[in-house]
Amino acid sequence: MKLDLLPLLTCPACVSSLEVRSDTSEGAEIIEGALICQGCNSSFPITRGIPRFLIKQMSAGQKATAEAFGYEWTHYSELTDADRREFLDWIRPLEPADFEGRVVLDAGCGKGRHIFLAAKFKARTVVGVDLSNAVEAAYRNTRELPNVHVIQADIYHLPFAQPFDLAYSIGVLHHLPDPKAGFLALAKHVKPGGRISAWVYGKEGNLWIEKLVDPVRKNITSRLPRAMTRCLSFFPAVALYAGLKLLYRPAKRMGWLKRLLPYSDYLCSISEYSFAENFWNVFDQLVAPTAFYHSREEVVDWFKAAEATEVSISPHHSNSWRGTGLIGG
Secondary structure (H helix, E strand, O other), X not given: OEHHHHHHEOOOOOOOOEEEEEEEEEOOEEEEEEEEEOXXXXXXXXXXXXXXXXXXOOOHHHHHHHHHHHHHHHHOOOOOOHHHHHHHHHHOOOOHHHOOOOEEEEEOOOOOHHHHHHHHOOOOEEEEEEOOOOHHHHHHHHOXXXXXXXXXXXXXXXXXXXXXXXXXXXXXXXXXXXXHHHHHHHHOOEEEEEEEEEEEEEOOOOHHHHHHHHHHHHHOHHHOOHHHHHHHHHHHHHHXXXXXXXXXXXXXXXXXXXXXXXXXXXXXXXXXXXXXHHHHHHHHHHHOOOOOOEOHHHHHHHHHHOOEEEEEEEEEOOOEEEEEEEEOO
16 A cells, blocks of 8 residues: 555544554555544455455345456456546547546546556556555556555445545446435545546346347356356356457458448457457356346436536447546536
């Protein structure tokens, strides 16, 4: 933990300030220690350089989801060339300039690919939060960046007041037990006039996933040992990869073919991915214990409930929604 994170933190239980205790450090970074609340005397450990704000009231579903994605991101922790293009596509109309000089929160940072980019976009401070042990990968991938911090915490119980100019959540809210509550929990940590951005699965365009893939995920693959689901993912990943290279990659240059192929907006967009990237996309779809698919009206309602202004909500590849707005603006 870098010490300049401390002013951003508060006790998630009583919102009092925290005092840091260092047991082991490397230079200016605390590797082992604790954060002690000055109000209720709660203690939160710092282990392997990461502050841990885990709570005991997690549901079985939350634990299972954290374990699933922790497995994924600790086994596939590499950052790739596709990350920048994907990230900017998910947060559009935001651009790199929207990060410059800002204090930024990534809710559900996974292996740290987006906090790495936010730092490269010249954000003043970037904080990545994840409930799972994916924080280990995120910490390794960003430790050398002086403006990046990683903490382990639950989006419903974040240890902050309102320090953030920009908060975003990419592909996370739809895996929460209550996605709207997660969005509102994130919004309350954004400064008045600050911005919130989110990308979630859409109900529109995903009927075949809801009817065919979802029942398999809910009843079979999300309940299997992770290693077994990983093995089973290989077979659809091979079929997907073949289809992408033989049909959807050519279709990107041939409009008539793209119009004939199903699910073409999304599949053409991932047709240049490596086999590893597509394999882990398949695993991602099969391993999550919880996944919701949201209509545009639902996403609009989230921003309305957060009293956001200047809201922009747009479709992404005809099967998901991206939205952004100003809080208290």
